[in-house]
Amino acid sequence: MLEQRQEKNYWVILLCKFAALMAIFSAARLLFFLCNREFLSGETSASVALAFLVGLRFDASTIAIFNAPIWVFWSLPSKLRSWKFFNALAQTWFFAVNFLIILVNVVDAKLFSFTFKRMGGEIFAQAAMLIEDSSVYINMLTRYWYVALVGVFLICALAMCMLKFRQTGKFANIGRRDFAYFLVSMVALVIGIRGGLQGKPLKPVDVNIYAPTSGTVCLVKNTAFDVFHTRKKANMPRRGYFAADDIRLVKFSPRHASAKPCALSEHFKGKNVFIIILESFSAEHVGALDRQFKELPDGHFTPFLDSLIERSYVFDGFANGATSIDGLTSVMLGVPRLFNSSYITSAYGENAIVSLPLLLQRDGYKTMFFYGGKRNSCNFDSLRTKAQIEEYYCECDYDGSPLDISGWGVYDEEFFQFVAKKVNEAKKPFFSVLFTLSSHHPFLYPKRLHGKFPKGSGKEPMQELIAYTDYSLRRFFETAEKMDWYKNTIFVLVADHISCPQQGYYKNTLGGYSIPLMFFDPSGKLVGKSDEVAQQIDLMPSILDLIGISHDYFSFGSSLFDVDAPRFAVSYVDGIYQLIVKDFVLRFDGMKVVGFYERSDFLLKNNLANSESRRVCMEQLEEFMKVFLQRYSKSIRNNDMLVVE
16 A cells, blocks of 8 residues: 555656646746737737647647656656666756756747747757857846846756655555556657647647737747757758649749849949848838838937938838848848758758859959958858858957957947948959948947937837947948949948837738848939838849849849849748738748738738638739749759859
8 A cells, every 4th residue: 555655646746747847837938928028019818818828738748858758767667767876867867958948948038039039940050159159148148137037046946846856756566557657658748749639749830720819929839849849950841832844833933044134234334232231120210111100209210321211222121031140141142041940050051052242253343241240150151151252351350449349249330440441442343241230139339429329119229229320330431432432332231130129010920021121322323212022032133133244043032123023022930931022911831821911901910811802812922932932942952053154
């Protein structure tokens, strides 16, 4: 009888461990909600409560996956499970593994507000950055001390769980009951790992099925679940909707043959090209672009950029990704991120492809890349090498005062002046890329300028740094226009992604990719505003078209100056592909349409996926999305991205 009671208590303790982990995961979800409640402000209390409830299913699956080895060990019908040495190893595993999966959930609670997606397998590719940019993480730890404090509390709760619920039972004999318990335990473990009794095990994409609303997808998930399921680099799904000879595939091709340059090229042939990639510059922060969706009486953050827009050719711009490396890859290689890993750090990153800088080098252009941070921050040096850009200038090359350098890198104002000087010394014509820095966390700029810029209404000092970068751009252009190369240069300004949205439109999957994208010609021959959709991957073919470079090349984008090219923007998050065109937004899960909206419904509240009146239009866009995905999947998976002239 005593032995039966010991056995019963043993399994009660094991279940208590599981219950305690479930409680800790729910606490981490509560932290995520509190850190991102502005992003979720449009959700009802009922949908949030249901998201917490549905999230338990994903938590149970995560806990079962990561704790499977020790669950099996503690369930064994063997005296081995009561040996102190093996129990100590199991307890160590229990604490170490659960410490890590709780840690990634806590970190992502705040990181989500910058990337708008749960972390996935890319966390492994970015691990080296943690060491290289350790000062930034220390700054984040200090700034978000309350998140760190909750993290410490949850880790302490884990330690208490480990100490309080210890398997200490010793059994003289192993009988039938032990084998029965073992079988039941294994069945429960398999069900837990699968996330239920449904036909297929839970995957990250399934959250779109179970989440009460599309806005609560991020709340239902947990980061450890995503990391596990996207841990493999070679994780691009094969897309084969049509036969190889299907006539529908001619609707889109990433292979661009030499063609007659656009009519504008006679004015721009042989000119220098200067791309400025604006860190985290959502269209929301740019006054000249945000007039339609203005909800908040914020300050005027971008007076210089607004004035430049009036003298530029501006498009309805969208990002192809949510991180800096994705934005740079889209611009330099013409490849968007449409799977769980950033292209350049994925197993396909070594595919043979000719970049925009390399094409320009063939026509005598000097190519340069400027970034005020550490050399391989955000994997920039890896991409710069892939793109074969000749010269790279970063923090370590800056020749100014050490006081101009923060924990993140060289302040924008000072670094931009350094850039102007280096460009002035370079051989002409040149192709130059400047990636701005200061409007990135930890949001640092010179103390001598503190109080000069409007702060905005957000809790993050984002708008203040947007205003500082705008000021730095003004100073850069004031310097550049005194130099000989200025008037013979086309400037392209585009953001890498958005950050810290404050207004409703920018918190959904449409406005969440809305960025500035424009061409500035100092001679004034390229001025206007287009309502055509443009995306980052369009810049490569557009630049080649504009300056009259005629090569065969590969790019998933198309020239913005080609009136016959399809105008659209694609993106991907949480297993859903998004297609944006002039009047509609299509959301596609790889098999079926899960959302179809009119662009005028800018908060995406009225899903027309089941509307008969819009069915023809929806089916046409669905077909185009399938064609694009099939071309994308086949080209990248088969390393078929090289065009031989």
